[in-house]
Amino acid sequence: MYGLVDCNNFYVSCERVFNPSLKGKPVVVLSNNDGCIIARSNEAKALGIPMGAPLHLYKTLIKKNKIFTYSSNYTLYGDMSSRVMSALNYFVPNIEVYSIDEAFLSLKKFNVQSLQDEMSKIRECIYQWTGIPVSIGIGPTKTLAKLANKIAKKNSSNGVYILTISNQLTHILNGMNLEDIWGVSKGWGDRLRSIGINNPMQLQQANPRQIRTLVSVVGERIVYELRGESCLTLEEVVNKKSITVSRSFGNMINDKEILKKALANHAARAAEKLRYQDSICGGIYIFIKTNRFREQDLQYSNSAIINFDELTDSTTIIIEKSFKLLESLYRSKYNYKKIGITLLGLRQKSKSHLDNNYIIQGNLFTHKKNQQIYMSKYCDRMKLIDEINTKMGKMTIFHGSQGMIKNSKNIKLEPDKWRIRSSYKSPFYTTNWDDILKVS
Numbered sequence: 001m002y003g004l005v006d007c008n009n010f011y012v013s014c015e016r017v018f019n020p021s022l023k024g025k026p027v028v029v030l031s032n033n034d035g036c037i038i039a040r041s042n043e044a045k046a047l048g049i050p051m052g053a054p055l056h057l058y059k060t061l062i063k064k065n066k067i068f069t070y071s072s073n074y075t076l077y078g079d080m081s082s083r084v085m086s087a088l089n090y091f092v093p094n095i096e097v098y099s100i101d102e103a104f105l106s107l108k109k110f111n112v113q114s115l116q117d118e119m120s121k122i123r124e125c126i127y128q129w130t131g132i133p134v135s136i137g138i139g140p141t142k143t144l145a146k147l148a149n150k151i152a153k154k155n156s157s158n159g160v161y162i163l164t165i166s167n168q169l170t171h172i173l174n175g176m177n178l179e180d181i182w183g184v185s186k187g188w189g190d191r192l193r194s195i196g197i198n199n200p201m202q203l204q205q206a207n208p209r210q211i212r213t214l215v216s217v218v219g220e221r222i223v224y225e226l227r228g229e230s231c232l233t234l235e236e237v238v239n240k241k242s243i244t245v246s247r248s249f250g251n252m253i254n255d256k257e258i259l260k261k262a263l264a265n266h267a268a269r270a271a272e273k274l275r276y277q278d279s280i281c282g283g284i285y286i287f288i289k290t291n292r293f294r295e296q297d298l299q300y301s302n303s304a305i306i307n308f309d310e311l312t313d314s315t316t317i318i319i320e321k322s323f324k325l326l327e328s329l330y331r332s333k334y335n336y337k338k339i340g341i342t343l344l345g346l347r348q349k350s351k352s353h354l355d356n357n358y359i360i361q362g363n364l365f366t367h368k369k370n371q372q373i374y375m376s377k378y379c380d381r382m383k384l385i386d387e388i389n390t391k392m393g394k395m396t397i398f399h400g401s402q403g404m405i406k407n408s409k410n411i412k413l414e415p416d417k418w419r420i421r422s423s424y425k426s427p428f429y430t431t432n433w434d435d436i437l438k439v440s
Contacts, residue, residue: 242342281318290334
């Protein structure tokens with residue numbers, strides 16, 4: 001059996017953990033730059049606010065109904081997600097983190113007869129330890145577990161629902177849309193309906209080879225999964241083959257120096273992700289673009305790639321190389337909306353058998369001594385910076401090119417125009433000492 005744990009209205013739930021007064025009240029969370037509504041409490045849903053609704057079209061409704069509005073706080077949400085996943089891992093050793101608010105569980109070692117009680121206890125513990133409510137769907141396959149989770153959210157009184165191969169399943173599949181099934185897109189649904197398959201029950205009874213020909217091998221697997229035959233196992237976390245960091249600006253940017261600060265921040269973040277998975281990169285791809293929706297502006301987009309002589313995980317080197325590419329891409333007459341960086345040619349670091357140091361592969365003309373100097377100069381430094389930022393809070397130490405200002409108390413990042421709009425952002429709470437809740 002498989003389980004699918006899904007955090008209920010996750011972003012909203014995170015905000016409520018640290019502001020209990022929000023419980024029972026309508027709450028929405030916005031996308032980057034406060035553009036669209038990407039999370040809604042049940043109370044906000046009841047007021048008719050759809051998912052993905054542009055904020056500016058619903059400001060009147062929000063004001064009229066006193067709906068609490070928050071900018072997305074991904075630092076907080078990411079940390080809360082880690083806490084939920086750690087709690088799950090305490091009870092279930094084999095889990096697959098599917099998204100920031102979802103995880104599949106392998107329940108092979110659990111007694112089927114006691115699954116309802118066991119999952120209910122896990123659900124209660126997660127809420128007690130993290131403050132995040134979750135729903136748990138259980139089924140003989142991952143596809144059916146995902147379906148069971150939908151039912152647990154809507155109809156189950158205790159947030160846990162077990163779906164088995166029975167008349168019950170037949171009734172459920174007959175009453176659903178094709179797109180309700182995990183992996184079935186609208187395009188696939190239209191193709192299936194064109195041959196007379198109008199609901200998941202008919203899909204379950206279809207010829208798997210016909211479905212494979214019509215959509216893909218994934219469609220064939222869905223047929224078997226709906227029949228209770230497991231085709232999708234838990235996937236282990238694998239390192240990314242490339243890493244991309246990009247953001248749309250809060251305002252249109254023309255100044256090259258401001259663009260460099262934005263790019264430096266993206267490069268630094270990408271380098272952190274690179275080191276987190278113990279990888280090194282062999283090159284970078286930089287892109288820059290204007291806003292194609294502003295027809296009154298001149299339009300421009302361009303990109304460039306550079307391959308490194310030596311693989312690296314150094315923030316300093318990655319920023320330096322990205323600045324060189326920006327010089328070739330920048331045109332002064334345009335107003336830019338977005339800039340981004342992708343790290344290419346990622347490889348896993350390898351450790352020396354003689355000591356615990358990582359070996360960085362050089363080119364044919366790299367002297368071994370120079371390679372050792374490189375390792376000492378950059379790898380240890382980067383490792384130390386990451387450790388400090390982990391312990392003391394994000395951006396405790398950062399690269400000067402990211403932009404900073406000094407005052408009498410501390411050093412902090414400049415509030416540059418390129419940063420995304422977040423007019424309604426809550427404190428970080430769990431990752432910044434200054435944002436820890438204080439009890440008076």
